[in-house]
Amino acid sequence: xxxxxxxxxxxxxxxxxxxxxxxxxxxxxxxxxxxxxxxxxxxxxxxxxxxxxxxxxxxxxxxxxxxxxxxxxxxxxxxxxxxxxxxxxxxxxxxxxxxxxxxxxxxxx
Amino acid sequence: xxxxxxxxxxxxxxxxxxxxxxxxxxxxxxxxxxxxxxxxxxxxxxxxxxxxxxxxxxxxxxxxxxxxxxxxxxxxxxxxxxxxxxxxxxxxxxxxxxxxxxxxxxxxxxxxxxxxxxxxxxxxxxxxxxxxx
Ligand code: HEM
Numbered sequence: 001x002x003x004x005x006x007x008x009x010x011x012x013x014x015x016x017x018x019x020x021x022x023x024x025x026x027x028x029x030x031x032x033x034x035x036x037x038x039x040x041x042x043x044x045x046x047x048x049x050x051x052x053x054x055x056x057x058x059x060x061x062x063x064x065x066x067x068x069x070x071x072x073x074x075x076x077x078x079x080x081x082x083x084x085x086x087x088x089x090x091x092x093x094x095x096x097x098x099x100x101x102x103x104x105x106x107x108x109x
Numbered sequence: 110x111x112x113x114x115x116x117x118x119x120x121x122x123x124x125x126x127x128x129x130x131x132x133x134x135x136x137x138x139x140x141x142x143x144x145x146x147x148x149x150x151x152x153x154x155x156x157x158x159x160x161x162x163x164x165x166x167x168x169x170x171x172x173x174x175x176x177x178x179x180x181x182x183x184x185x186x187x188x189x190x191x192x193x194x195x196x197x198x199x200x201x202x203x204x205x206x207x208x209x210x211x212x213x214x215x216x217x218x219x220x221x222x223x224x225x226x227x228x229x230x231x232x233x234x235x236x237x238x239x240x241x242x
Contacts, residue, residue: 014209017202017206018206021202024195024199039169039173042165042172043166046166066148066152066155069152070149073149091152094155094156098155098159109166
């Protein structure tokens with residue numbers, strides 16, 4: 001495995017970014033081909049197993065990626081320790097909520 | 110000496126400090142700043158997007174409602190902004206990863222790919238924008 005902690009985070013940001021890029025290309029092509037502009041077709045798309053699995057990977061990648069990215073941004077712009085801690089916790093909390101929320105959307109269709 | 114130089118300068122253009130034609134942000138720097146800005150914007154808009162997704166998948170009525178909401182000019186503009194943020198972040202992110210692997214590091218290549226990223230982000234936004242409306 002990759003030894004350094006910082007390097008692992010760096011790698012994680014690239015891999016999650018690449019996974020999201022693949023998802024975007026995949027879903028973009030499907031939308032382009034299928035034109036799911038009615039409720040029935042739209043719902044059918046998100047009911048397929050592969051779409052749910054892919055969206056799950058996307059959501060998990062996004063949460064991890066956004067956490068790493070927002071962390072970098074906060075380090076650069078928010079220096080006061082207390083404000084930094086509060087914002088960091090807010091980011092983690094909101095991302096956790098978004099992850100659970102996404103799963104509930106995906107599995108309540 | 111100084112006076113002579115000043116005289117020579119008389120018919121030349123006086124230097125401007127903030128001549129917008131010459132003082133500008135290098136394109137790679139612009140792409141990089143916009144990559145950060147687009148990442149932050151996407152993060153901040155996540156709850157709005159999730160709410161939209163949830164609503165659209167909830168029922169046929171909700172789906173129709175979301176379509177109506179998305180047709181409003183202000184919402185259209187917002188969505189166009191999201192599309193741009195994502196496309197720019199997408200292309201700039203891939204460029205970033207390529208450069209992490211030492212690809213395209215020469216200055217001329219880096220400038221070219223930066224322009225390409227900027228153009229592709231706008232182009233995709235334009236294409237998706239016209240396709241949707
Ligand atoms: C389309 C797939 C994506 C790719 C290929 C991608 C790629 C990248 C890369 C390579 C970085 C690292 C930049 C650096 O180290 O300076 C990054 C940063 C970041 N990304 Fe993404 N990303 C993607 C999607 C997203 C999404 C959907 C979000 C929204 C939450 C996001 C939010 C961020 C943030 C906030 C940063 C930190 C920006 C910075 O440090 O300047 N990314 N992205």
